[in-house]
């Protein structure tokens with residue numbers, strides 16, 4: 166696998182020589198799966214003492230074992246318990262890392278609660294994390310580069326790779342076909358665009374629900390139906406949320422669903438589908454877990470609703486989660502490595518707090534990938 170992380174492999178060779186993180190600790194809170202392992206080992210090659218924990222419900226034990234065997238400190242274990250996850254994040258911060266590699270804003274938010282001297286800055290991987298950290302800029306006051314807001318991350322990962330892996334996850338988990346299925350995608354941002362395109366390319370009939378009128382127009386001109394929310398929910402075989410917002414589909418929507426509707430979430434936090442509220446609704450008569458990653462709710466009127474991976478990111482939870490393609494993650498993680506390097510070397514300053522990846526880093530990573538592909 167590592168041989169497909171060609172950018173990271175080349176950066177690792179450079180880091181062996183240059184050791185940009187010598188003497189520094191990097192604390193990380195990001196999904197622990199094989200591709201992040203490649204990133205964390207690359208940072209360690211740069212001289213970093215890496216201490217890492219995963220995100221809620223996406224940690225793979227094999228990744229923890231591999232990191233431990235290769236000298237990277239790990240904290241915690243796979244968990245879907247937010248209290249337990251909170252303890253793991255705080256344990257990472259207790260090591261007082263100088264750099265943070267955050268995913269969802271979990272580490273920076275907790276650092277603000279209990280700040281320590283010596284934090285130099287770091288990176289944030291996601292849209293959700295950027296939304297959480299933006300209002301805290303003045304309090305953070307350190308360089309924090311948002312990987313998600315690189316155009317490379319937007320088109321390579323969020324659009325192309327998330328689209329592919331969401332489709333792949335639906336097929337793998339349900340073993341259903343996509344042909345002729347009526348699919349409703351909530352959110353037509355980078356992820357939603359890719360998801361809508363990939364399901365259309367798999368012969369599904371795709372509708373988009375988007376709150377921003379300009380983006381909704383874009384979906385329409387891209388050839389997708391843009392019905393009202395209730396109509397889109399009522400006619401869907403499959404509903405996919407990719408908004409970064411919470412409570413997109415709730416118990417109040419249960420009366421609208423057709424029998425057999427499948428619900429799945431791609432957004433970072435397991436809050437887009439209000440699974441707890443839906444399951445607790447009085448119209449739900451029972452629940453069965455017939456297959457790994459699929460909970461089937463039986464409603465009192467006989468309809469069934471299937472929820473995939475408990476509303477957690479469908480491409481990173483559930484059976485044999487593969488996440489996004491190795492090549493897309495290689496690009497995103499090359500941006501991570503270069504941004505952390507820039508923070509460590511002091512080539513970005515506190516005015517660059519929760520801002521996109523500097524254009525020079527985007528250009529260098531893009532050129533390196535094109536050169537390798539040539």
Ligand SMILES: NC(=O)c1ccc[n+]([C@@H]2O[C@H](COP(=O)([O-])OP(=O)(O)OC[C@H]3O[C@@H](n4cnc5c(N)ncnc54)[C@H](O)[C@@H]3O)[C@@H](O)[C@H]2O)c1
Pocket residue numbers: 291292293294322323327351352353354355356357374375376377380407408409410413431432433434478479480481489
């Ligand atoms: N699972 C993965 O592998 C993966 C990868 C990348 C990003 N993500 C996550 O996916 C989510 C979306 O990311 P993105 O980059 O597409 O974000 P984005 O900001 O580009 O797009 C989100 C879109 O959702 C729309 N929206 C917000 N609230 C809505 C609502 N109530 N109804 C309908 N539309 C609504 C917004 O107007 C926007 O167009 C985030 O949570 C992000 O962290 C997941």
